[in-house]
Amino acid sequence: MGRVVISNSIRFLLLMAIQVFLLKNIGYYNLSIPYLYILFILVLPFGIPNSLLFLLAFFTGLTIDFYYDSLGLNAAACTILAFVRIIFINLTVQRDGFDNEPEPSLSIMGFQWFIFYAFILTFSHHFILFTFENFKFSEFGYTLIRVLMSTLFTVSLMLITEFAFFQKKVR
Amino acid sequence: MRNLWLFISKYNAFFLLIIFFTISLILLITNNSFQRASVWNSSNQLVGRSYERINEINSYLTLRKTNDSLAAENAILRNQLATSFSSDSIKQIAVRDTTLKQQYTYTVARVINNSVHQKNNYLTINRGTKHGITKGMGVTSAKGIVGIVFNVNENFSTIRSLLHSETKVSANVNGSIGSLVWGEGNYDPRFAYLKDIQSHLNIKKGNRVFTSEFSMFPQGTTIGYVAETRTKEGDSSLDIKIKLDTDFATLGYVYVINNILSAQQLSLEAQNKIE
Numbered sequence: 359m360g361r362v363v364i365s366n367s368i369r370f371l372l373l374m375a376i377q378v379f380l381l382k383n384i385g386y387y388n389l390s391i392p393y394l395y396i397l398f399i400l401v402l403p404f405g406i407p408n409s410l411l412f413l414l415a416f417f418t419g420l421t422i423d424f425y426y427d428s429l430g431l432n433a434a435a436c437t438i439l440a441f442v443r444i445i446f447i448n449l450t451v452q453r454d455g456f457d458n459e460p461e462p463s464l465s466i467m468g469f470q471w472f473i474f475y476a477f478i479l480t481f482s483h484h485f486i487l488f489t490f491e492n493f494k495f496s497e498f499g500y501t502l503i504r505v506l507m508s509t510l511f512t513v514s515l516m517l518i519t520e521f522a523f524f525q526k527k528v529r
Numbered sequence: 530m531r532n533l534w535l536f537i538s539k540y541n542a543f544f545l546l547i548i549f550f551t552i553s554l555i556l557l558i559t560n561n562s563f564q565r566a567s568v569w570n571s572s573n574q575l576v577g578r579s580y581e582r583i584n585e586i587n588s589y590l591t592l593r594k595t596n597d598s599l600a601a602e603n604a605i606l607r608n609q610l611a612t613s614f615s616s617d618s619i620k621q622i623a624v625r626d627t628t629l630k631q632q633y634t635y636t637v638a639r640v641i642n643n644s645v646h647q648k649n650n651y652l653t654i655n656r657g658t659k660h661g662i663t664k665g666m667g668v669t670s671a672k673g674i675v676g677i678v679f680n681v682n683e684n685f686s687t688i689r690s691l692l693h694s695e696t697k698v699s700a701n702v703n704g705s706i707g708s709l710v711w712g713e714g715n716y717d718p719r720f721a722y723l724k725d726i727q728s729h730l731n732i733k734k735g736n737r738v739f740t741s742e743f744s745m746f747p748q749g750t751t752i753g754y755v756a757e758t759r760t761k762e763g764d765s766s767l768d769i770k771i772k773l774d775t776d777f778a779t780l781g782y783v784y785v786i787n788n789i790l791s792a793q794q795l796s797l798e799a800q801n802k803i804e
Contacts, residue, residue, distance in 0.1 A: 412545040416553065423556075430556030437549040444542045490557065493567045 362403055370418070373398045378425040381515075390507035393432075394515045395422055396483050399439055400476060401461045404451065408444060415440035428491070435487035442482040446475060464520035476516050481509045633747050635784040636660060638668075641685075645718040645777045650692040652676065654783060657684045667745040667786040673752050673774030674698065674740060675783050686785075692718050692777055700752055701741040702769070705730050709738075709752060709771065718777045720756065723769040728760050730767070738771055745788060 377395040385391040399415050406414075419436030423429045447462065450471070464472040484505045492501045537544055558564050588595070638660075642653035656662050658681050666678040668688050676696060679689040689696050694712035700723055707726040715722060726732060736755045740746040757770035 408542045408545055412542075412549050416549045419553065420556075428557075429560040430553045430558070431561070434550055434553035434557060437546060437553055440549075441542060441546040490564070493564050 366398075366402065369401070370398050374421060377422060382425070386507070386511070389504055390511045391504075392508065392511045392515050393422075393480075393484065393487070394512060394519070396436065396439060396480065396512070397516050397519060399436060399443065400479055400516070401463050403461050404447065411440050411444070412437060431487060431490055434490055435483045438486045439479055439483040442479055446478060450475075464517070465523075465525045472520065473513070473517065476513050477509065480512050480516070481505065484508050484512070632788060632790050634787045634789065636662065636787065638662075638686075638783050638785055640780045640783055643777070643780055645690075645692060646716075647692075648712060648716065649694055650690040650718075650777070651679065652688040652690050652780065652783070654686050654688060654785070655684065656785060657682050657686050659683050661787060662686045662785055663787075665745060665791075666788070667750075668783050669746065669750055669786060670775050670780055670783050672776070674746055674750055675775055675777075675780065677745065678785065688783075690777065691721060691773070691775070698746070698752070699741040699743040700738050700771075701748075702726065702732060702736055702738045702755065703730070705732075706741045706743070707766075707769070719773060721753070721771050721773055723755075723771050724766060726767045726769055728765055728767045732758050732767060732769060734758065745791070746786060 373395045377393065381392045381394055395418065398418060399411075402411060402414065415436040416433050419431075419433035420429075422432040426432065451462070460466050462472070462475060467475070488501050488505050488508070558568050636656060638654035638656040640652055641655050642651075644650045644652075652668075652675070654668075662678055662681050664678055664681055668675040668678060674691060676688040676690040676693070678686050680687045691698065691709070692711050694710075696711065698709040700707055700709040702723065705726055707723045709721050709723055711721040713722065723738065732755060734755055734757065738752045738754060740748060740750040740752060742748040751774050753771045753773040753775075755769055756772040759768040759770075761768050
């Protein structure tokens with residue numbers, strides 16, 4: 359339990375630092391913007407209670423918002439992300455067969471499941487994020503293109519990160 | 530109560546979503562100027578739109594009242610109009626130009642009696658010798674020619690309208706000159722006929738008709754446009770029907786044209802007759 363908390367805290371700090379100090383300055387003409395920090399919410403352990411998950415997601419988003427000067431925007435997107443995560447895991451994963459609180463990471467769940475998981479969750483997050491950033495229905499096509507491009511960028515960054523910390527553990 | 534609690538805990542994810550999402554939206558809207566502006570804007574638009582609708586209905590319901598008040602106001606304003614007072618003084622519109630000698634002056638007059646449905650129509654205006662009106666002057670309206678001053682007394686003049694069988698005006702269409710007549714089998718106040726235009730000339734429907742230099746009107750005063758052309762059997766001239774620009778039925782104000790040089794012209798022409 360303690361190990362899980364510590365490893366997640368370290369991951370949180372690392373991802374925040376990367377997002378705020380590095381990825382904030384990276385982007386392809388406002389069209390493709392990476393938001394790698396949501397990986398933290400993606401790989402929280404399966405066994406986490408819903409309320410804690412929402413709370414963590416909300417404060418993760420809020421932390422990013424403080425740096426991005428968009429108070430509430432990322433928090434809203436992360437709340438949606440948490441909800442989608444709960445639904446997705448309920449639909450695709452049997453909870454019973456786990457011991458010592460595993461995480462939905464690439465090394466545990468396998469490539470195919472993870473890329474699907476990452477794509478759906480990232481898309482929902484980015485969709486909320488960009489539509490609420492735009493906050494009007496005109497230019498909806500442009501917003502949708504931004505969402506898709508950014509999703510591709512973020513997912514590829516996630517895969518790179520996951521492969522970098524790949525642990526050979528068979529489920 | 531227990532059931533409600535069970536329901537809430539069963540779908541806790543959804544309720545948590547609502548709570549946290551609402552909090553983030555409130556944060557978003559209260560702290561970001563663009564989003565706040567958008568929300569205020571759209572809600573204001575919605576409110577404004579509904580008020581507009583209600584106002585439309587209300588204004589329709591009060592239409593009668595509005596009409597009455599407008600009519601009353603109109604009456605008050607009419608009472609204040611200069612035309613409600615019988616006035617002896619007169620405004621003359623004169624153009625001062627040093628390069629050209631003034632030939633025509635215009636005197637504004639109000640039509641106080643008018644007819645269009647007689648065989649020979651006359652108008653009466655509230656200007657007479659006192660205001661410098663003499664017999665034979667041309668009269669125009671803002672749109673086109675009206676007629677010729679026929680009889681004058683001190684305060685009033687009668688005008689032989691264009692709608693008179695003896696009124697003939699020299700008119701110009703496409704450079705060819707004919708005389709404009711009314712009342713030979715045609716008693717429609719909207720139309721007149723143009724005679725003495727040769728049938729080989731190319732006169733088309735819609736061509737503008739102006740006064741020629743041989744009339745008592747300034748050359749180029751508008752009369753109307755060609756409505757119909759017809760060739761008559763055994764006649765070398767065209768029968769041209771002209772739609773008059775002047776609406777004789779609703780004439781309100783007319784201008785009496787004083788040709789300053791006409792006295793000289795007439796006296797010169799009179800000498801020819803003596804010799």
